[in-house]
Amino acid sequence: MRKTVPLTIVFASGIFMLAVFFVPHRRVQDTSQVLLEWDLVVWTCALFLSGLNLFIVNAKKVRRKERDWGYKVVLLVAFLTTLVTGLAWGVRAGTPFMFIYESMMRPLQATMFALLAFFISSAAYRAFRARTREAALLLAAGLIVMLGRIPIGDMIWHRIPVITDWIMSYPNMAAQRGILMGASLGAIATALRMLVGVERGYFGGEG
């Protein structure tokens, strides 16, 4: 029963939502809108649960004084402060929530991502070697695209942006199309497996 009921729900709702794409009847379309609203409620509940889970997991680690528990205190304080200020004063400009966002969250996120430039430079220096013919080809294409993506490339030789566009529009696109088709076929296969109950990962390992 614990397996049959969820599997039946998945199968029935999956088949119905597939049918919605092909059946324009008003009643079918209206029913699908109601189902989608339920889905949105589920998503919102999942968001609430994930927040709650984050709090419980980290609070336990702080209580037990596990490794790096001090960082978890910072996380919990930031989490609660942001939550309370957002709920109490809203998210308009000038509110405490926006102060936290503008003066802490935004610069911290931007800084973390900006560090990537340094690591990419270091990694490119150490790892990007033309060890094989294929690697040499990739290296040459990469250098041309890097040059073609900056105004200086055009200043050096006006054909560099043209060659860059050619690389992006032909070899790159051919490879990307292959990847896309493979990924799409994989996604369709997984969806079908879920629909017929072969793929049961959503049971959380109990299927």
Place this chain on the structure above:
Amino acid sequence: MEYGTAQEPRQKQGILERLTAIDRRIIFVIIGVVVAVPVLYPITLPVLVSPPVQDLYDAIDELPPGSVIIMAIDFDPTSEPELYPAYLAIARHVFSKGLRVVALGYIAPGIPIGERALQIAAEEYDKEYGVDYVNLGYKTGMTVALLMMGKEIWDPYPRDHYDTSVEELPLMHEVHRLDDVALAVDFAHGVSPDYWIAYAGARFGLRVGLCATGVMTSQYYPYYDSGQLFGLLGGLKGSSEYEALIGAPGSATAGMTAQSLAHLVIMAFIIVANISYFIVRRRSPGA
């Protein structure tokens, strides 16, 4: 050649070995300086507009005044330097043409960034919130929200970002379904364009354009080539191109100098590393 047989080769070998195993902190310092100096002392470089960005501009430019476009804020502060200038430039273009905007997003921390750009552009062109533009804010469950929007936008978005009922926003009385929208532009740093293309585009026939981060752009060329994206703007470079098209150079144009120099330095690093690698390998094949 055998190592250490003469003073000169030993010195050369030392330099090359040092180059192949250079302390990464030196690389960090060089990159830091190269990026910081042009930001502090900006030099404007000429901007060449690429066809995908020109197509994006043309599609918006050709819309009749009063048309509604969706500007989706699917990025957060990590991609702000790349995508905020594009958002601001397109908001300016849209308002200058008398078009109206519905902003929304599926990455919560991005909403205030888009809101800021819209407020700046609205102030410049004397546009009013609720009449000329609205911000529907963040919604979880992107795929579900997009599917619902095909039939009734008010269902997933009964209230705007500021908790005002959409009934109180005059613009929203004209926007009920994706059919009421002329086109959508997704400003993205993740997988959201896949959903805009598959659901809003393929399912409901909405024209979709994309402003993506630089690293994402190559991935979306097939969609642009097939016409599933009417335009494609990539990273800071694309943003600077759009700024050039509207005749308002901004932070992207200024940032291109820093990006140009950083690219050149990284290229120099790669070339130097490869030259020293090959020389060292030729001298000692087993290494």
